[in-house]
Each structure stands twice: as structure tokens, then as C-alpha cells.
Amino acid sequence: MSIREKILSDVKEAMKAKNEFLRDTLRTINAAIKQVEVDNRIEMTDEVVLPILQKEIKKRQDSIELYIKGAREELAKKEQEEIDVISKYLPQQLSDDELETVIRTIIIKLGASSVKDLGAVMKDAKEQIGAKAETKRISEVAKRLLS
Structure with missing residues (x-):
């Protein structure tokens, strides 16, 4: 259904x-x-x-x-x-640790090293994570990890 x-x-x-x-x-x-x-x-x-x-x-x-x-x-x-x-209609949201792990993996895969690479990281993260985390949370974690 x-x-x-x-x-x-x-x-x-x-x-x-x-x-x-x-x-x-x-x-x-x-x-x-x-x-x-x-x-x-x-x-x-x-x-x-x-x-x-x-x-x-x-x-x-x-x-x-x-x-x-x-x-x-x-x-x-x-x-x-x-x-x-x-x-209730959204998939189970990722915990902070799970989200950080996924974004770290994306950063390593892309070879991102600074906040300048945030766009590429966000694009990949949105595709991979989808509705399992809010875009705002993804962005905050990605910025923190790239800083």
C-alpha cells in the first residue's frame, strides 16, 4: 500500500x-x-x-x-x-550518530575538504538519505564536518 x-x-x-x-x-x-x-x-x-x-x-x-x-x-x-x-507517514528518521556516519562516508567518497564542497555533499546526501532526515539536519551536520 x-x-x-x-x-x-x-x-x-x-x-x-x-x-x-x-x-x-x-x-x-x-x-x-x-x-x-x-x-x-x-x-x-x-x-x-x-x-x-x-x-x-x-x-x-x-x-x-x-x-x-x-x-x-x-x-x-x-x-x-x-x-x-x-x-507517522515518513520513514524512521536517522539518529544523529547514523546521520553523521552517512555524511562522513559521503565526504570521504567525494574527497570534500571544505565548506566550498557543501553543495556537492548536500546533493549526494539528499539522494542517499532521502526522507530519513530533514534537509536542515543534513546541512547542519555537513557544515560541522566540513569546517
């Missing part, structure tokens, strides 16, 4: 359970996926859906920061709950 099929199935389950929050969150995610599908006229595979889910999580993380600055804790909490729902 693909991620998209799982989301649609979970929407139905949420409707049966009368869980409005889960239903609405999953419908929002499905709408984002459908928008990309329609705009780009492509088949939605897991490889296409995963970056969309990561983007949706990033949007909510940005919103949380703004809500906290604006002293709107209840809205920040709601956004965090949505992140928790969306995260």
Missing part, C-alpha cells in the same frame, strides 16, 4: 471514528498531494509524496515559531499535533 493510499484509508477510518482533527489533518495533506499531482501531471509515487510531507511539516514548524513569538500557545500546540500525525 502506497503512502497516499494509506492516507486515504486513514481518512475513512477517522471519519468512522468521528475523529475530526485527524480527518481534517489528513484531508489537508491529501489536498497538498493532489495539488502537486494536478499541477505537474504526474503519478504520485512514494518518492514524490515524501518530499511533499516533509514540506508540510516544515510549514507547520515555521508556523509554530511564529505562534510562540505571538504568544499563541494553543495554535502552536495544534500545529505540533498535526506534525505528529504527518510524521
